[in-house]
Amino acid sequence: MSVFIGIEDLAANALILLFKRKGINFVSFEELTKYGSKVVEILNQKGEKATLIYSKDITNALERNYSNYFETFIREQKQYIKLKDSVTVEDVIKKYRSYLSIDMLFAYTCRESIEVLGA
Amino acid sequence: MNKKHFKDPIYGYVEIELDIVSKVIDTNVFQRLRNIRQTSYAPLYSAALHNRFIHSIGVYHLGQIVSSKLCHSISSSILESESKQTISKTFELACLLHDVGHSPFSHSGENFYLTYGDLYSELKSAVKDEAYSKTVDSRLADKKVANPHEIMSVIVAINNFGEVIKQDNFDFFARCITGYTYDGDTSEEKIKNCFISMLNSDIIDVDKLDYLIRDSYVTGYDNVIIDYKRLLNSIMISSDDKFQLMYHKNALSVIENVVYARDAEKKWIQNHPSVLYEIFLVQHAIKRINNEYEEDGRHLFCYDALTEDGISFSDSSKKVCLLSDDDITTISKNDISDDLIKEFYARNIRRHPIWKSEAEYQSLFRRTLGEELLDKLELDMDALVKFIEDSQCELPVINDDTLTFFENRMKQLQDSNEIEENIKNENIEGIEGNLKWFYILKEYANKNNIEFDFVIIMADIFRSGFTKKALEEILIYFPEFNKVNYLRDVTSLFQLKETRDNYFYIFYRRKNTNCDFVCNKCKNDCHIDVASFTKYIRDHIE
DSSP: OEEEEHHHHHHHHHHHHHHHHHOOOEHHHHHHHHHHHHHHHHHHHHEEEEEEEEEHHHHHHHHHHHSSSSEEEEEEEEEEEEEEETTHHHHHHHHHHHTOOHHHHHHSSSSHHHHHHOO | OOEEEETTTTEEEHHHHHHHHIIIIIIIHGGGGGSSSSSSSSSTEEEEEEEHHHHHHHHHHHHHHHHHHHHHTTOTSSHHHHHHHHHHHHHHHHHTTTTOOOOOOTTTTTTGGGSSSSSSHHHHHHHHHHHHHHHHHHHTTTTOOOOOOHHHHHHHHHHHHHHHHHHHGHHHHHHHHOOOOOOOHHHHHHHHHHHTTTOOOOOHHHHHHHHHHHHHHHHHOOOOOOOOHHTTTEEEEETTTTTOOOGGGGHHHHHHHHHHHHIIIIIIIIOOOOHHHHHHEEEEHHHHHHHHTTTTTTEESTGGGSSSSSSSSSSHHHOEEEEHHHHHHHHHHTTSEEEOHHHHHGGGGGOOOOOOOOHHHHIIIIHOHHHHHHHHHHHHHHHHHHHHTTOOOOOOOOOOOHHHHHHHHHHHHOOOSSSHHHHHHHHHHHHHHHHHHHHHHHHHHTTTTOSSSSEEEEEEEOOOOGGHHHTTTTTEGGGTTEEEGGGGGSSSSSOOOOOOOOOEEEEEEOOOOTSSOOOOGOOSSSSHHHHHHHHHHHHHHH
């Protein structure tokens, strides 16, 4: 079965790890790219076909502050995505983690993925 | 040169060179668009049956007007006549072919194109241009890639009509369709960027113009009239070294009308619960079909399926070529029918929205809950919809089967050795948070003697096009005093506040599908009472 992973899914799961482990509430797009590639690699190993979706409409919406959970900023010419102050990690888990199959949850949270994030 | 005349109800006669007709339009790859419906509005407007074929002809026609006006405004000292001609013809071809790779049923299936190999590599291979490849990589890094159907349209067009487009023009052609502007500083690149923005922009381009005008005309929906001739005849490229696209001040009223028209279509048609539910049903059918037609990494939604050769699977009955709406309906009716797919074909068994517009929703919830509780409710519903739709359960419906599916998943998670204990516990808490609403709705159904069967769909809160930055930054030229201003500086339109992000509909099954009465006149107690239901929801938020 095909699984689509958007930038919000990646950001959410990366930020849950970073926040819980290091108290960090932002991550760069560059780090997300590496994290996404690792998640897809692990899912493919488990026989799940996963595809990353980097839609301009979603990214533009993030930049215009239209997301309930995330916002973007630029620092030293690098683009970052961060959790909004009004959102709790539990809210993010409820939306972006609770639906995951065990294989997907493993891909997002296993040691290899955590290492890629530096979490 | 000899031309063929296509009669169009909106533009009259659209003239197209015979060469393009025979080498592009008459081919099966382009003719496929006759069987791709343009909109999902048919549940609301029965005549909304126009297709992407006639839309593409319409966009081509408007593209011809644009290229003529823009070329006219470029001095031959800046660009030679031959270069202008090449840019013009390539742009017009891009207008004609901008949807040639479109998936069936509007945009519902296009993400599945991304599961076909590496679409971005295919795009770079087709265009074969180093600068374009760098742009593709840069957009990937910024997470701002073109829509999958745009990418597929470039690939299909170049692979099938490369000789007509010509290799030297592949880069510009691809940029017109994907919207990837040039980053360079040359006058030619800046001029080309003006053309690109007239096919792919946030506010005004020939694609949007045609569908706004055509959707209104065909459906019978009385929308604002757009004087496209006045609008397109007023565009020009500035004569300074910035080479920016701008509009003569005569276009001001039409620019506003375009936004009003777009707002009306978005608010009253695209966001109508009947249309949203139709899209929900189609997306479900397409998802099921794509999962069914998947073998060794090959999917139905791929380049091969759009061509005459098509795609075959080991089950010899599963072969599809020139993929169109008909294939989706045939497969879904005959091979993979389920509860939701049956609903697509029978209106009398469709679920009904409890409230029927954003205005009703606001009246029922915003005025009674206050911002904080409304925030919580909407976040809960947003999470719940994703929970159900992305979880791989069989049907994205809140009912006993889905409840059992999630209760089993919770158990599997509890028993799993692969996941760290604290992550397991966090996830179980998240699942329970979403299942809370299953239990609330189940209790309501039991108490009110209706079926425990609900569908929730999120809808975007309406945001006017007048809030878009791209609109504010349209340049208006005042010839009387030779001045150019941003639109925002010459109109009082941009005073609107930001609003919330989204809201939701809940659909349910009426007890008596033959009931003719609207909710408050029904004597047989087969409708949910809107006021009591929403009070019930409000009472259970915390």
